[in-house]
Amino acid sequence: MTRRATAFGLAACLWLWAPGFAGADVTLTVTPLRGGRDIDFGNARSMGPEGEPAPAMDTLQQVQVAVNSTTTNRYQVFIRINDRWRNLAGEELPMENVQFFISDAGAGATVRFPNPTAMALGEQEILQSDQSEAFLITFIVRVPHGQQAGDYRTTLSFRVVSQ
Numbered sequence: 001m002t003r004r005a006t007a008f009g010l011a012a013c014l015w016l017w018a019p020g021f022a023g024a025d026v027t028l029t030v031t032p033l034r035g036g037r038d039i040d041f042g043n044a045r046s047m048g049p050e051g052e053p054a055p056a057m058d059t060l061q062q063v064q065v066a067v068n069s070t071t072t073n074r075y076q077v078f079i080r081i082n083d084r085w086r087n088l089a090g091e092e093l094p095m096e097n098v099q100f101f102i103s104d105a106g107a108g109a110t111v112r113f114p115n116p117t118a119m120a121l122g123e124q125e126i127l128q129s130d131q132s133e134a135f136l137i138t139f140i141v142r143v144p145h146g147q148q149a150g151d152y153r154t155t156l157s158f159r160v161v162s163q
Contacts, residue, residue: 026075028160029066059141066134067160074130075162079137080123082157087150095119097142102126105135116140 069075079100085093099116109129127135 025069025071025073026160026162027068028077028158029068030158031064031066033062033064059143061139063137063139064134065137065158067129067132069130069132069162071162072130073162074128075160076125077127078123078159078161079126080157080159081119081121082155084121085152085154087148087152089148089150091148091150091152093141093147093152094144095121097144099140099142101138101140103136103138105129106131106133109133109135111135 065077067075067077084095085098096118098119100113100119101116102111102113105111105127106129108131109127112124112126112128126137127133
């Protein structure tokens with residue numbers, strides 16, 4: 001009898017970019033709630049020990065985003081996913097299996113993704129405001145049955161633009 005289990009880990013590296021200089025009117029800080037600079041989803045299973053489908057499992061991770069604004073000028077916060085989630089063998093995790101949403105923003109903020117939405121390649125505006133804000137971004141990963149084992153990685157970057 002052959003026993004087979006498939007597990008893999010997911011991580012996303014964070015890069016921050018806030019245009020301007022030390023005396024900028026708007027600054028951006030992104031902090032994973034667990035871990036260092038990586039958002040590490042840990043190990044998840046797509047198959048059980050006998051190769052049977054594992055129960056659907058969502059793995060969550062959150063980051064705290066803080067924007068400090070010293071003016072009343074409107075600003076925008078953007079997230080960019082630079083590449084598909086891939087393991088070292090080049091296998092991809094389907095983009096529709098990685099979702100995110102924004103929560104806990106202030107009443108004056110315009111949130112673009114209040115409900116779980118599949119991540120898309122490229123840059124997306126996620127929030128607008130004209131005052132200092134702190135909010136959470138929750139990332140949800142659903143492992144599809146039969147997904148190839150491995151460490152899947154991509155790079156996410158954030159930037160803020162003052163108008």
